[in-house]
Each structure stands twice: as C-alpha cells, then as structure tokens.
Amino acid sequence: MMSLIRERLAEKGGWLRAAAMCAAPGLLALAFALAAGWLTPGRLTSGTFMRTFRMVDGPHPGFRRNHAKGLCVTGWFEGSGNATPLSRAPLFAMVRSPVVGRFALAGGMPFQDDAPEKVRSLALRIMPAHGGEWRMGINDIPVFPVRNAKDFNDFLLASRPDPQTHHPDPARMGAFLAHHPETQQALALLKARPLTSGFANDTYNSLDSFTFVNTGGTATAVRWAMVPDQPASLPAGQGAGRDYLFHDLIAALAQGPLRWHLIVTVGGAGDATADPTVPWPAGRRQIDAGTLTLDRAESEDGGPCKGITYDPLILPEGIAPSDDPIPAARSAVYARSFTLRSGEPDTTSAIGRAAIRPGEQ
Amino acid sequence: MRPVEHFPLFARILHWLMAAMILTMLFVGIVMVTTVGPAYHQLVDLHRPLGICILALALVRLVNRLLIRVPPLPDTLPPALRTAARLSHIVLYALMIALPLVGWGMLSAGAYPVAMWPGFALPPILPHDPALFALLRHLHTWLALILFGVVLVHLAAALMHGLLLRDDVLPSMTSGPPADARKKQDA
Ligand code: HEM
Ligand code: HEM
Numbered sequence: 001m002m003s004l005i006r007e008r009l010a011e012k013g014g015w016l017r018a019a020a021m022c023a024a025p026g027l028l029a030l031a032f033a034l035a036a037g038w039l040t041p042g043r044l045t046s047g048t049f050m051r052t053f054r055m056v057d058g059p060h061p062g063f064r065r066n067h068a069k070g071l072c073v074t075g076w077f078e079g080s081g082n083a084t085p086l087s088r089a090p091l092f093a094m095v096r097s098p099v100v101g102r103f104a105l106a107g108g109m110p111f112q113d114d115a116p117e118k119v120r121s122l123a124l125r126i127m128p129a130h131g132g133e134w135r136m137g138i139n140d141i142p143v144f145p146v147r148n149a150k151d152f153n154d155f156l157l158a159s160r161p162d163p164q165t166h167h168p169d170p171a172r173m174g175a176f177l178a179h180h181p182e183t184q185q186a187l188a189l190l191k192a193r194p195l196t197s198g199f200a201n202d203t204y205n206s207l208d209s210f211t212f213v214n215t216g217g218t219a220t221a222v223r224w225a226m227v228p229d230q231p232a233s234l235p236a237g238q239g240a241g242r243d244y245l246f247h248d249l250i251a252a253l254a255q256g257p258l259r260w261h262l263i264v265t266v267g268g269a270g271d272a273t274a275d276p277t278v279p280w281p282a283g284r285r286q287i288d289a290g291t292l293t294l295d296r297a298e299s300e301d302g303g304p305c306k307g308i309t310y311d312p313l314i315l316p317e318g319i320a321p322s323d324d325p326i327p328a329a330r331s332a333v334y335a336r337s338f339t340l341r342s343g344e345p346d347t348t349s350a351i352g353r354a355a356i357r358p359g360e361q
Numbered sequence: 362m363r364p365v366e367h368f369p370l371f372a373r374i375l376h377w378l379m380a381a382m383i384l385t386m387l388f389v390g391i392v393m394v395t396t397v398g399p400a401y402h403q404l405v406d407l408h409r410p411l412g413i414c415i416l417a418l419a420l421v422r423l424v425n426r427l428l429i430r431v432p433p434l435p436d437t438l439p440p441a442l443r444t445a446a447r448l449s450h451i452v453l454y455a456l457m458i459a460l461p462l463v464g465w466g467m468l469s470a471g472a473y474p475v476a477m478w479p480g481f482a483l484p485p486i487l488p489h490d491p492a493l494f495a496l497l498r499h500l501h502t503w504l505a506l507i508l509f510g511v512v513l514v515h516l517a518a519a520l521m522h523g524l525l526l527r528d529d530v531l532p533s534m535t536s537g538p539p540a541d542a543r544k545k546q547d548a
Pocket of ligand 2: 383387393408
C-alpha cells in the first residue's frame with residue numbers, strides 16, 4: 001500500500017489531494033478548539049466563577065461555592081389555585097407537593113459567623129407527585145446588585161478581601177462602582193432594607209424575572225417572594241453565638257411548623273425583566289399562589305439538600321425563563337459548583353447533626 | 362475488477378444522519394459548557410433530547426449493522442490497518458451508545474430531571490448519588506473528547522481512501538450502485 005501511496009503522491013495534484021485529506025479534519029479540530037474557547041482563555045465561563053469564588057472566599061473543598069453555610073429543611077407546598085389562570089404548572093393547583101429546602105447565608109465561607117445584616121437565602125425543591133418539579137434559590141434582599149454575569153464576576157473580584165487588611169479594598173470597589181451606577185442604586189436599596197430577627201420571619205425574593213405561561217399559551221412576566229406568616233421582629237443586637245441564626249431557626253421548627261405565602265407579582269408594561277437591579281414599582285397586582293410549610297430541620301451532613309443543586313432553570317411546564325440573563329448564568333455555574341463539590345471529599349457542616357438533636361454526631 | 366460493493370441505502374442514511382447529529386452534539390456540548398450566556402440553557406435543552414435521539418438511532422444502527430452484509434475492505438489494505446479500521450468502528454459504536462447513556466445516567470445520579478421537552482422528562486436510570494454524578498460528569502467530558510478524536514481519525518481515513526488510494530471504501534458509503542447495476546440486480 002505504501003508504494004501505491006507514493007505513486008499517487010507523484011501523480012499530478014497528488015500532494016494537493018494529500019493536503020485536502022489533512023485539511024478537513026484539521027479545520028474541524030480548529031473549529032472545535034475555537035468553540036471550546038481553548039484559544040481565548042479570557043472567556044467568561046463557569047470555570048471563571050469557580051476561580052473567582054476561590055479567590056474571594058478561599059478554597060473550601062466539598063462545600064457549595066456560594067451560600068456555603070446552610071441547613072436542610074423539609075415540608076410541603078400547597079397551591080391555592082389562584083395562580084392557575086397565569087401558569088399551567090401543576091403545583092399551583094390545590095395539591096400538596098413535598099419540599100426539600102435549604103436555608104443559607106450568602107457567601108462562599110462555610111464557617112462564617114452569623115450576623116444580622118448578612119444576606120440570608122432560602123432554596124426550594126418542590127416535587128409534585130406527577131412531575132413538574134420546580135427549584136428556586138431566593139434571597140432576602142430587594143434587588144440583585146448587578147445586571148449580568150460579567151458584572152457579577154467583576155463585582156465579586158472588587159469585593160475580595162485585601163490580604164493585609166482582610167477587608168475589601170475601597171479603591172477597587174470604588175473603581176467598580178464608578179462604572180456601575182445601577183449597582184450603587186441597588187446597594188443603597190440593600191442597605192435600606194428592613195432587617196428581621198431571623199430566618200423564620202424573613203421575606204425571600206426571586207430577584208430574577210420569569211415568565212408564567214397558562215393553558216391558553218398566554219405569557220406573563222412575574223417575580224415572586226416567600227412572605228412569612230411569622231410576625232416580623234427586629235434583630236435583637238448581634239445575637240448569641242456564631243451560629244445563632246441557624247440555632248434560632250432549629251428552635252422555632254422544634255416548636256412547630258413555619259409558614260410562608262408564595263406571593264407572585266405580575267409585571268406591568270415597561271417593568272424591567274432583563275435587569276434584576278431595578279425594583280418593580282409598588283402597587284403591581286399580586287397573587288397568593290400557595291403556602292409553603294416547613295416542619296423539620298436536618299443537618300446538611302447526610303441531609304437531603306446536600307447532594308442536589310438549586311438550579312433556578314429547573315422549571316415546570318408553565319414557568320419559563322424571561323430575558324433576564326442571570327438565571328442562565330446561575331444554571332451553568334451551579335452545575336459546575338455541584339460537579340466539583342460532589343467529587344471532593346465529604347465535609348462536616350458548621351450546623352452539624354448535634355445542633356438539631358443534641359447527642360447525635 | 363470487482364464491482365464496488367455498497368452499504369445498503371438504510372445504512373447509508375443512518376450513517377450520514379448520525380454523522381451530522383454527532384458533530385452537532387459535540388459542538389453544542391462544548392459551546393454550552395463554555396458559556397454563561399442565555400445560549401447555555403437553550404443549548405442544554407437541545408442537547409438532552411438530541412443525545413437521546415442519537416442513543417435510539419445508534420441501537421437501531423447496531424442491529425442493522427449485524428444484519429446486513431458489510432462491504433469488505435480492499436485486499437490491498439495491510440492487516441494492521443484492517444485491524445485499526447475494525448477497532449475504530451467498534452469504538453465508534455461503543456461511544457455512540459455509551460456517551461448518551463452516561464449523559465442520562467449522570468443527570469439521574471445528580472437528581473436532575475432528565476427533561477426532553479416541556480412537560481416530559483425521562484425516568485432516572487441510576488439512583489441519586491452525588492459522588493457518582495461527579496464521576497459520570499467527568500466521564501461524559503472525556504468520552505466526548507475521545508469520540509471527537511476518533512471521528513477526526515475516521516474522517517482522515519475516509520479521505521485517504523477517497524483521495525489518495527481511490528479504492529472502493531469511500532464510494533461504498535457515499536453512493537449506491539449505479540442505475541444499470543441496480544436493474545441487473547433486480548433482474
Ligand atoms: C450570576 C449570578 C450568580 C452566580 C454566579 C451565583 C453563584 C452561586 C453558586 C456557585 C452557588 C452554589 C450552588 C451549588 O453548589 O449548588 C449559589 C447558591 C445560591 N444562590 Fe447564587 N449566584 C448568582 C445569583 C444569584 C441570585 C440572583 C440569587 C437570588 C435570587 C441567588 C441565590 C442563591 C441561593 C439561594 C443559593 C443557595 C442554594 C442552596 O441553598 O443550595 N444567586 N450561587
Ligand atoms: C452522542 C451523544 C452526546 C454527545 C456527543 C455529547 C457531548 C457533550 C459534550 C462535548 C459536552 C461538554 C463536555 C465538557 O466539556 O464538559 C457535554 C456536556 C453535557 N451533556 Fe452531553 N453529549 C451527548 C449526550 C448527552 C445526553 C443524552 C445527555 C442527557 C440526557 C447529555 C447531557 C449533558 C449535560 C447535562 C452536559 C453538561 C452541562 C453542564 O455541565 O453545564 N449529553 N455533552
């Protein structure tokens with residue numbers, strides 16, 4: 001065969017044919033390398049965020065790269081039927097769906113101290129009996145500080161602690177804010193938010209906008225909040241102990257179930273859906289779509305919220321993404337965080353099993 | 362000279378359809394994991410059902426391949442290359458089936474819904490196990506890269522047959538028997 005190849009190469013145009021033979025796979029490989037970003041290492045990917053979280057919060061193998069300190073909870077969601085004209089998602093009907101949730105503090109530090117002004121979060125996995133699962137991660141702030149993934153990455157980097165002072169470098173944050181008036185406005189709203197005494201009487205907001213779609217196919221822009229039945233009370237100072245927010249929540253759940261109402265806000269004409277830094281005006285139509293009841297706390301250690309990710313694009317039919325760019329970025333980044341932490345050695349949560357049932361390991 | 366033996370029409374259709382689908386999937390996969398833009402979830406939404414389609418077609422194709430008479434490689438091909446050709450085809454079949462199964466399995470192990478289209482998801486094929494999810498997620502990447510590598514070698518080999526050796530191998534997959542030969546066969 002080698003002699004045949006030599007013969008063919010000697011023919012007129014033989015080398016051209018050989019070049020064509022190599023060029024096709026070569027070009028395909030080049031196209032793949034370009035598509036994969038191997039030739040453009042600066043591209044913003046989920047990997048960029050992993051490096052950023054590591055730089056800002058330090059390495060914490062086995063833990064969520066953000067909202068690292070948390071506690072599992074379980075309970076159920078019961079639709080009121082009020083949202084069915086807007087969304088055909090089965091869980092809005094008057095049915096009960098089991099819930100696995102997670103309360104957490106924002107930030108990638110799994111052993112950070114609780115404090116009144118730190119951002120608190122609630123993540124929910126709602127699992128109706130016949131499919132149509134809905135996952136969400138929602139925060140107790142009124143708006144998100146940035147408009148898109150790139151700005152969030154820059155914002156995180158600007159907030160990273162200076163190795164000497166252990167505090168964010170004001171010059172770096174100042175430089176970011178100078179170019180981002182929307183972040184200045186959002187941070188002002190964050191600062192002005194009323195704080196409550198704990199997780200149980202806090203309100204958690206979707207921040208991102210989504211689309212409800214009803215049986216007729218009509219789409220409606222929405223945001224939502226979980227609004228507590230538990231009466232608000234002001235934070236009583238710093239609280240006792242490093243984990244007081246979580247311990248208070250465990251104590252409250254031991255007393256009895258806690259309830260929230262899923263209040264859906266319908267966007268009006270001109271309300272920003274693509275920009276989670278901008279609040280929607282007061283007075284928009286609101287619907288009480290159902291009640292969330294949580295009745296049990298479990299440590300992340302061996303608990304049901306540890307081995308899943310609250311990907312905000314796991315949506316039932318009847319809820320769809322909007323033109324808000326943040327949820328797609330979250331979906332990609334949460335998948336990466338989930339993959340990495342699930343492959344790392346097992347960890348022990350700050351809120352261990354003994355915190356819930358004293359005596360247990 | 363022996364007349365060119367061709368793959369049957371159904372085998373050729375499956376071959377070229379799946380070639381296009383697999384190349385699309387490799388590019389969709391690699392682009393989606395390197396973007397955090399809105400394309401991410403649109404591509405993932407395309408990736409899952411297209412991958413399951415490939416799995417179904419690969420099974421049909423495997424059965425078909427075992428049933429048909431495969432055109433023999435030319436006698437002039439050295440034994441080492443024959444073995445390489447056979448092995449590469451086995452690897453291609455194995456990956457066409459394993460890669461989508463790993464995709465389906467990893468989502469199962471990660472407790473993700475294996476969504477096909479709005480309102481329909483496949484059942485999990487593995488129990489919820491985060492460590493297994495991480496393992497399969499990495500395996501999915503490596504198997505995809507190996508598949509891409511084997512596809513490139515396969516393409517280069519096909520072009521070597523078609524452009525340099527100019528034997529019967531490339532035409533056996535690109536074309537059917539000429540019309541007069543077909544008439545003769547029918548007669
Ligand atoms: C581009 C923007 C964002 C990025 C890159 C980001 C990143 C992350 C990451 C890496 C995790 C850990 C995921 C895991 O390992 O399972 C996480 C958790 C979380 N994020 Fe985000 N996030 C973003 C925006 C938001 C927004 C807008 C909200 C609220 C509306 C939010 C709420 C949450 C919550 C509640 C959790 C905790 C989920 C849990 O308890 O497991 N995030 N985020
Ligand atoms: C022949 C079929 C398939 C091919 C060629 C393929 C190819 C790929 C490639 C190249 C990637 C990127 C890997 C990386 O660089 O990390 C990927 C990721 C992925 N694939 Fe597939 N895949 C196939 C089938 C499937 C199936 C059937 C499913 C699920 C039902 C699936 C789900 C996924 C998911 C979820 C990701 C990762 C998304 C993320 O981590 O952000 N794939 N695939």
